[in-house]
Amino acid sequence: MAYQAESYETIVIGAGHAGCEAALATARKGHKTLLLAINLDSVAMMPCNPSIGGTGKGHLVREIDALGGEMGKNIDATMIQCKMLNTGKGPAVHSLRAQADKKAYQFRMKEVIENTPNLTLRQQEATKLIIEDRHIRGVQVRTGAIYACETCVVCTGTYLNGKIFMGEVQYDGGPNGMFPAQFLSDSLREAGFDLQRFKTGTPARVDEKTLDYSKMKVQKGDDEITPFSFETEAIDIDQIDCYLTYTNEATHKIIRDNLERSPLVTGDVVGVGPRYCPSIETKVMRFADKDHHQMFMEPEGLHTREVYVQGMSSCLPEEVQIALYRTVPGMEHVQFMRSAYAIEYDCIHPTALKATLESKDIHGLFFAGQINGTSGYEEAGAQGIVAGINAGLYLEKAEPMILDRSQAYIGVLIDDIINEDANEPYRMMTSRAEYRLLLRQDNADLRLTPIGRRVGLISDERYTHFLEKKAAIEKEKERLRTTTVSPTDTVNDVLKEMGTTPLSSGMPMAQLLKRPEIAYESLKPIDSKRPELSKQVKEEVEIQLKYEGYIQKQDRQVVQFKKLEEKRIPEGIDYTDIQGLRLEAIEKLKSVRPMSIGQASRISGVNPADIAVLHVYLENHRELFKND
Ligand SMILES: Cc1cc2nc3c(=O)[nH]c(=O)nc-3n(C[C@H](O)[C@H](O)[C@H](O)COP(=O)(O)OP(=O)(O)OC[C@H]3O[C@@H](n4cnc5c(N)ncnc54)[C@H](O)[C@@H]3O)c2cc1C
Ligand SMILES: NC(=O)c1ccc[n+]([C@@H]2O[C@H](COP(=O)([O-])OP(=O)(O)OC[C@H]3O[C@@H](n4cnc5c(N)ncnc54)[C@H](O)[C@@H]3O)[C@@H](O)[C@H]2O)c1
Incomplete structure (x- = not known):
């Protein structure tokens, strides 16, 4: 029977990556918040790969952190291996990626949530949205309780009418053995939302004891770890190793021979999957000319022998999966702990949302995460913090926070999904950002921390620290612009050693730094007045001066862009x-x-x-x- 329970200012439905950020944002802004999850063991759960970041996604995590979110701090505290990707390319596309201890990641996030004032965490399945006069008024849950609210953020991920596929074996289910949410979809439809069906898949988790790493290539983390959060000073851990191996013709033959048993081929899966994370059977079909595909063995944590097999997502029948995994060098005797599967779920068309992530038609109702047709933890977290901030600003009757395409990858992500009805799960990529020279992961704080401060998520202490860093960057840039290097023998010897042309007349240090062969650090021997600066400040000074011309060009393009936005x-x-x-x-x-x-x-x-x-x-x- 239904009964009236407590009242909240905000209810967040779902405690995945979007829901955690959304609930933390509203609670930290001082609003009484209720965070619901079907199962409290799903808080910040990673149903797929045990990693945060990666190309484009690492930028999102930095931006969440710069606004005052939790994801960056959480991965910093629980990572077991870290790598800066794309270091062979320019700084605009450098991207951090870290392996997480999956359980530690969940426990820490749950602990933060449990200890945040104004925030109540509750295991309840939301079944119905209570809407009156086009305003959200409350949420009913499966036990009959009705919680009143003024704002609500829906972050249900891949749970809505979830259906699992493993060959002919198909059943209703949520990710990772959780049960699905089977009522809320109807309530969303009643509220006028048109739902679509997407799908995603995950590889098997295998028993490390049955792997032979000696037949694979070891993959080490970086010697020096760059933290995700601007507030983390340093990370000093013993990193675990990952291993690389490859599929081969025997693997591909098993896949081809069993394709007719794949629900992707039989047509049982109607949902559209993410183009950029294809299953192994899709890769074998789509790239028929390739005779091998790479697979990474990624340990799921420090206290488990479960290993995630990156690159081998599949929804073939279980016995076929086992057979094909066993064709791979180092996996001849592999034992599965969890089988690979695909999941199909309901999501809304995000074109029904404003740039604040509020519904265009129902006041106070926000959406964030995979329910909006995106894929990925980071995309979810990014939307979560935006929806949470805007739900808070709505309660405060304040101007909403909208990030545009020139300010943040988060702005690009939201602008893309609300304007274009994507017919497949949306994944962030650096190529989606037209101003990517400005939207670097290193300067996310310079771009967004003042905004985080304005909306109330950046503490006095952090803001003071931020302003000091900003001032130090400007001061050092100015010093380098006004310090002239003379063409002495010592200077020219140093320059020759760096493989760059000697000087015939004086040149400002900043000008010299623009040469591709010269790094800020390498100028130290000829820069006697150099102050002691943090690594972050030095990096920023170097990038800003080195790429000054390109950055100014993009700044001019942004001015044009803003004119149309205004x-x-x-x-x-x-x-x-x-x-x-x-x-x-x-x-x-x-x-x-x-x-x-x-x-x-x-x-x-x-x-x-x-x-x-x-x-x-x-x-x-x-x-x-x-x-x-
Ligand atoms: C099989 C699989 C493979 C994937 N592959 C990857 C991958 O490799 N990498 C990657 O980054 N992403 C992957 N994803 C997607 C990733 O899990 C999501 O993008 C991300 O978790 C989305 O975050 P979210 O917060 O939107 O939802 P989720 O993390 O799914 O969280 C949803 C939350 O909502 C709760 N919930 C749902 N319905 C209700 C309800 N009615 N009432 C109360 N609570 C409810 C759940 O309990 C849960 O806490 C995969 C997902 C799955 C399932
Ligand atoms: N929501 C979904 O439906 C869904 C499904 C599957 C995957 N995904 C997304 O896909 C991403 C995974 O995709 P991806 O396969 O392109 O990988 P990735 O983005 O995590 O990694 C990119 C590249 O990094 C390198 N790399 C990966 N792991 C490494 C390791 N341990 N050691 C050394 N190098 C490594 C590889 O070259 C890899 O291709 C996830 O971040 C997730 O967001 C989403």
Whole structure:
């Protein structure tokens, strides 16, 4: 029977990576928050790979941290191996990636949540949203309790009507043996949300005792670990090793021989999977010319012998999985601890959301994470903090926080998903960010910590520290610009040693640093007045000076971009009134309801001619919308 339980300012449904960030943000902003999870053992659970970060995703974690979120600190405290990826390329695409001790990651996040004031964690399955007059009023759970609320953030991940696939074996289920959420989808439909079906998959977890690492290539972590959080000073741990091995023709033959038993081929799986994390059977079909694929053995923690087999996601029947894994060098006698499977789940069309992640139609109702059609822990965490901050600002009747494409990868992510109805799970990649020279992982704090401060998530102490760092960067840049290096014999000897042209006349140190062969550290012998600076400050000074020309060029592009973003489109606009707009554009604009000309220009199906028409219309009707 239903009964009235406590009231909260915010209810967050789901305690995965999105839900944890969302609930922490609202509670830290001082709002009484209830965080619900189907099972408390699912708090910050990683149902797939035991890692945080990676290309593009590492940037997101840095940004979450810069805004005052938890993911960066959590992985810093629980990592067991760390690597900066892409160091052979420019700093814009350097990306941190760390292996986590999966259980330690969950325990620490749960502990932080349990000890955060204003935050209540509860094992309950949300079954119904209570909506009145287009406002969220409460959430009903499976036990009958009705919790009242003013705002709600839905972060249900891959649980909604979850269905598991392993060959012909198919059953209702959530990730990693959890049970699925089978009621909330109907409530979302009743509230007017159109749901779609996506799918994802995971490889087997195998028993380390049955692996022969001597037949694989060892993969070490970095000698010096770069932390994710700007607040972590240093990380000094004994890192574990990962191992690399490869599939071969025998593996591929087993896959090809059993393809007709794959639910991907039989058509049983109707959901669309993530293009950039294909299953091994998809890789073998799609890249038929490749005779091998790489597989990484990643230990799942320090207190377990379970090993995650990266690259071998599959939904073939269990006995086929075991046979194909055993064709791989070092895995001849492998024993499974958990089998690979695919999962299909319901998610909404994120075009139903504003850039704040609030529903366009129901006030106070926000969505974040995989429910919005994205994939990945980091994408989920990034949306979680934005939705949490905005739910808090909504309660405070304050201006919402919207990050644009020139400010953050988080801005790119949200702008992409709300404007384009993606027909596959969305994964962040550096190539999606057009201003990626500005959106580096090293400067996430410079870009976002002032915003985190404004919304109330950055403490006085952290902010003071941040301002000191910023001032130190500016001071050192100025010193290098005004310090001239003279063409003495000593200087030219040092330069020759670095393989760069000697000087014939004096040159500012900053100018010298622009040469590709020269690093900030290497100038030390000819820079006697150099102050003691932190590694972070030195890195920032070097990047900002070295790439100054390119950065300035992107800054100019951003000015143009902002002009279009600032051209607001009034909420009350009636697109059918605008002569010259094509029918397709009218439909798309009516459905997305862009806030600016800039946003309108990124909607697929709205072309430059439509934008020109819209522009002219707004100019001619400025009076009409002056109070809108
Ligand atoms: C098999 C599989 C493979 C994946 N592969 C990867 C991968 O390799 N790497 C990667 O980064 N991502 C992977 N993902 C996706 C990754 O798990 C998600 O992107 C990420 O966890 C999403 O975070 P989230 O917070 O949106 O949801 P989740 O982490 O799924 O958390 C959802 C939370 O909502 C709760 N919940 C759901 N419904 C209700 C309800 N009705 N009431 C109360 N609580 C509810 C759950 O208990 C849980 O706490 C995979 C997922 C699965 C299942
Ligand atoms: N939500 C989903 O549906 C879903 C499903 C599967 C995967 N994913 C995403 O895919 C990502 C995994 O994808 P990926 O396969 O491209 O890998 P990745 O992004 O984690 O790693 C990128 C590259 O790093 C290198 N690398 C990985 N592990 C390493 C190790 N232990 N040692 C040394 N080098 C290593 C490899 O070259 C690898 O291809 C996850 O971060 C996740 O977000 C999402």
